[in-house]
Amino acid sequence: MAGQFGGTPIYILREGSQRTAGRDAQRSNIMAAKAVAGAVRTTLGPKGMDKMLVDTLGDVVITNDGVTILKEMDIEHPAAKMMVEIAKTQDQEVGDGTTTAVVLAGELLKQAEGLLEQEIHPTVIAAGYRAAAERSMEILQGLAVTVSEDDEDLMRKIAITAMTGKGSQSARHELAVMAVEAVRSVVDEDGTVDIDNITVEKKVGGSITDSLLVRGVVIDKERLHPSMPKSVTDARVALLNAAVEIEKTEVDAKIQITSPNQLQAFLDQEETALRGMVDKIVASGANVLFVQKGIDDLAQHFLAKAGIYTVRRVKKSDMDKLARATGGRVITSIHDIDKADLGRAGLVEERKVSDEKMTFVEDCENPKSVSIILRGGTEHVVDELRRAMEDGLRVVGVVLEDKLLVPGGGSPEVDLAIRLRAFASTVGGREQLAIESFADAMEIIPKTLAENAGLDQIDSLMALRSAHETGMENAGLKMETGEAVDMLKEGVVEPIRVKTQAINSATEAAVMILRIDDVIASRSGPGGMGEMPGGMGGMGGMGAEDFE
Structure with missing residues (x-):
């Protein structure tokens, strides 16, 4: 320059x-974004294919989860990185619909390319896209169905829809039941759901059907000492965020010992102090102890003698979950331990899962934290199962919060396309073309679903359009036959937030990429x-x- x-x-x-300006910059950015959308497009829907990703160390990931694919891909182009951001945002906000969001953004940019060639200014396209996105939100609210939090059947269908096609096909009904029960357990008083309160542990071995839900917490650690009891019924659980050790002095202190008797007295004093700590724990009535920090060897001996089931170096996040599950309180000083601080559990037991010993804290009265253990034949199977389960948990949580859902199977997109075309004719001017392009872009979802299921894109889209135009507003694509059927009756449903978030973030990203007319890259x-x-x-x- x-x-x-x-x-x-x-x-x-x-x-x-290096500087790329004007149409060249737009063309380069749109091409990069379309390439990313193209990479994940084949994974969309229940019949989507999987991707195998191999990193520089040779580690393999096999998945069809959009956000996982994009995170694992080593993407260099700045516009392509923005597409990855869409998927990440969608994942954080809703947990499902990541591929939908990216495919929509790619298609919006593809449609915009045609408009740019007709000499329509990017600002006009951006205004049209924003107006269409706003209108889409209103249309979706009209399509939404209210769901009661007591409707377990519908909740399961939501989880099944999110899990379908993610390697959990054979056992998705069992997994959906688990997901719904887990989420309903951890709903807070104010109606919010924090999925972090559900621990998902994966263990290779057994089959998918061996997966189980624990009404309590599973800690990936064994008891501290072999002479401690292996299982404790009617457990009174103490949660301690302090070391059961003698504190080292902060300042450098020297203790001068001049005779063996003095040394023995010093050691006896240490022993007495440790015994005092253990006595405090015993006196509180606790028979199970979880400690976040270390435990002195001698204290271990005293705890084993007192018959207290002890686990040390428990993660802070696990301590919080234990507190929520048992109703106990995490204490920071042994001297403050009191009967009122203890949590309750019906059973605390060490069990062997695969080749590892784990501590199960279960049969809690009203656990606000639960655990799911997923089993599968290989590492890749359990990894993909975990991704499916997390999607299922997230969407059930979102529906419990919003209480609104829409039919799946490409149904809302076809409805949006029809209604947005009608809306475009009322707008007029050049913006009308942008809104029509937005409507066309919506149809990429049913088209892709059909293509991935081995059906004819055009036939499927025409069947859906005619069904919607004749008043079947919940008509979506039945993957096995290619017919347009009522998705609510089929039980293919999604939270409304999956759609609203996907459309909003896809529109924002497309508009941002379109408005770039100059790329200046430093050396x-x-x-x-x-x-x-x-x-x-x-x-x-x-x-x-x-x-x-």
């Missing part, structure tokens, strides 16, 4: 920087961008635009 001043060129960018490293394709070394490839 250079300007002329009295015949002398003035360089504004550092040598080796990377000592050699500049000499290795860039098209001989971008130095200023030669710049085209030295006049700087006005």
Whole structure:
């Protein structure tokens, strides 16, 4: 980038920087975003295919979870990175619909390309897209069905829809039952659901059907000492965030010992102090102890003698879950331990799962924290099961909070497309074209679902359109036959937030990418961008635009 001043060129960018402007910048960004959408498109829906991702260390991930694929891919292009951000946001907000959001964003940009070629300004397209997205929110609210939190059947269907196609096909009904029960256990008084209160542990071995829900907490640790009891019924649980050890002094203190008797007295004093600590725990009535920090060897001996089931170095997050499950309180000082602080559990037991020993804290009265143990034949199976279960848990949580759902199977998208086209004709002007393009982009979802199920895209879309135009507003695609059927009756339902979040974030990302008309990349490293394709070394490839 250079300007002329009295015949002398003035360089504004550092040598080796690269600038792409105008249509070239838009074309490059749109192409990158479309490539990302294309990469995940085949994974959409119940019949979607899986991707195998191999990292630099040779570790393999097999999944069809959109956000996992995009996180694992080593993406370099800045516009493509924005597509990854959409998937991450969708995952954080709703937990499902990540592929939908990315595919929509890619299609919105593809439609925008045609408008740009018709000399329609990006600002006009952006305004049209925003108006269409706003209108879509209103239409979706009209399509939404209210669900009662007591309707377990519908909750299960939501979980099944989210899990379908994610490697859990054979046991999705059992897993859905678990997901619904787990989420309903951890709902807070104010109606919010924090999925972090559900521990999902995966263990290789057994089959998917061996997975189980524990009404309490499973800690991935064994008891501290073999002579401690292996199981405790009617457990009174003490939760301690302090070390059962002699405190070391903060300042450097020297203790001068001049005779063996003094040494023995010093050691006896340590022993007495540790015994006192254990006595305090015993006196509180606790028969199970979870400690976040360390426990002295001698204290271990005293605890084993007192018959207290003890686990040490428990993670802080696990301590919080134990407190929620048992109703106990985490105490920071042994001297403050009191009967009122103890939690309750029907059973605390050490069990062997696969080859590892784990501590089960179960039969809690009203556990606000529960655990799910997933089993499967191989590491890859349990990994994918975990991703499916997390999606299922998240969507059930979202529905319990919002109490609104929409039919799945491409149904809302077809309805949106029809109604947005009608809305476009009332807007007029160039924005009308942008709204129509937005409506066309919506149809990529039913088209992709059909394509991934091995059905004809056009036939399926036409069947859906005619069903919606004749008043079947819940008509979606039945994957096995390609017919348009009522999705609510089929039990294919999704939280409304999956759709609203996907449409909003896809629109925002598409608009942001469209509004970029200049990409100025700084030189990377000592050699500049000499290795860039098209001989971008130095200023030669710049085209030295006049700087006005």
